[in-house]
Amino acid sequence: MTKKKVIVGLGSCGIAAGAKKVYDKFSALRESEAADFVLDKTSCIGMCYREPLVEVIDENGSWLYGDIDEKKAVRIFNDHIVKGLPVEKLIVSREGMDTPDNEFLQGQVKIALRDCGKINPESIDEYEAREGYAALRKIAAEKMTGEAVIAEILESGLRGRGGGGFPTGMKWKFARANQAEEKYIICNADEGDPGAFMDRSLLEGDPHAVIEGMIIGAYAIGATEGVIYCRAEYPLAIKRLNIALDQARERGYLGKNVAGIEGFNFDIHIKEGAGAFVCGEETALIASVEGERGMPRKRPPFPAEAGLWKKPTNINNVETYANIPWIINHGGKAYAAYGTEKSKGTKVFALTGKIQRGGLVEVPMGIPINDVIFKLGGGIQNGKKFKAVQLGGPSGGCIPAHLGDTLVDYDSLNATGAIMGSGGMVVMDETTCMVDMARFFLDFTRKESCGKCTFCRLGTKRMLEILTRITEGEGEEGDIEKLEELAYQVKDSSLCGLGQTAPNPVLTTIKYFREEYEAHIREKKCPAKSCKALLTFEIDQDLCNGCNVCFRNCSVGAIVGEKKKAHYIIDEKCIRCGVCFEKCKFDAVKVF
């Protein structure tokens, strides 16, 4: 009989939800009960809404348990591991079993995330057992030339997954064409987009895939040195990358004559970013790697001609590199079979916000947004109404519910005013105020503007001031027009992507939710009941039975009243956090 295997999902998200304690519990049980099972760890499985996740593999296959804590871990141990009786109540997904969570996995095509949640990211053996480094060995064995590799990538139609959508093969071709003694290849892992964690999950879950993609890229363009520019806020990703790099060196995938290819010398090191959103822009990233302030530089010259230390440099994003080994193994054609005419393959999204099943999904390009939200994501939390989805973070835009049949591909999304972006997909319901959303993103870009271009530096500040005024009930007629005018000026007069796209959240919300702006300005009302300055909370004296719940939950002591008698809200003390409104079981708290 084969040994049972217990795999605990130990990604950042899982650990935050308590997965480490679950892992330690299993470890302690194995020790104290002298139980004979294999305990392993993996990273993000994608079902963030069910973390911590535990997978048990026995002679009947795989059983995925969700929402596990230490208590439930003991139960799984006693019933499933010792007695061989799966705890059906806790199962979230299993082949052949009808669980609501199966829907989350159906419709997904995992190429970039092929190993995430399947392997122990700290084990090169487990990676190699699943086609790991096979692409690199194939290149060595078949003596593929750099041109042949690039041709394969061109055929796949892969476009940059960081947001720009520039064809990866073309980028490589340019970098290859420039002759130089030294060339660099950089992995942009400075995922600064709030509400996005695709790159983090990939680096934590399958670091070797990214490294192998970079090695192949280096071979194709003739690079001698690689840099992974990773956010310092991702300590686990950096730790696992370092482990993976050491392992790859040991196996000869990095260093001199990589994978036995004569004369191909290449190594990778990690550079920790210090926290600046603008460093996602490639010339700013290069400046940062050189130790300077991360301010974008004028292009041309493009990095492919003169990048890091003025040498030809190729920069791609984490997800782009993770796709490369799969494309080499299975052929560009197989990759291009997924997706639409101009957007090939798959895209990873971080599905978050007011969604039932939030997590990491990988879907083929061309899938309608509604399918992602309602089929995979299971719709909106608490039975509320779907209002809009925000794509592309601070550079992107909001797509309203009535455009939910828009296809997820570069061109269809651009046509709405949003962008594909790096893959943040934040779902909003009727309680999200779109003016506040625009203000939120502008606040972000205003702080993150490096200050080089006047329009970006001052324009975003002025726009933010207007938006803040509107959300505080001080909006005036003409504000919307002024915002639009400024938006186009910022777009047209900024050097880099940050400024050129910063007004997108404002422009798309004005385009699709103009009436919300008008309600704020003319009626001084927030239709979503979210802008605090425009709200008043009151307790309906007839409905309140004095249960004390609001009183106990109020963090500022703005609620007074004797137990079992109607309570009151002291308006001057109230910070309008809305907790009383949420907690009241009798609908006695009214918002005006």
Add this chain to the structure above:
Amino acid sequence: MRIKRLHSNGSEKVLPEAVDLTLIDPVIEKYKGKKGSLIPLLQGVQSAYGYIPKQAFLKLSEETGLKLSDMYGVATFYAQFRLKPVGKHIIKVCHGTACHVQNSTSITESLEESLGIKNGDTTPDKMFTLESVACLGCCSLAPVMMVNEETYGKLTGKSAANAISEIANRETVNS
């Protein structure tokens, strides 16, 4: 990434604290003379002290030849670097998009209220520093805060304040 950048308004004259400058010798040794090493140097200094003391800037400049103005430029550009000492426990409230739509603002407000400090500041007893971060990447647990290495998810203003007062209580018991 921190989205609230800290600016010193100059009014708070921090007395130069006694700083053991030998702590950063290994960092200087490691990066001295290497190109593009300014950021790793500053990161190394910050990990030794929790912030970058003025004396450390001076020492770096002396030993590596880097210009003070360049260092200060970089240190104030990136959100990671701090120029003021921080409290024992650093509270990072996530203000990413997912947390924002789940009302993370109320978490910060409630903590400001209960700690009696503004966002970005440190309590007078040097116990807590309250900060905002752009995204902790635990979007499905939103709203989220991180205290030291521990992450707290699905918060309300009240539960966040409670978690902090629990830590404060533990500190009082210990001392």
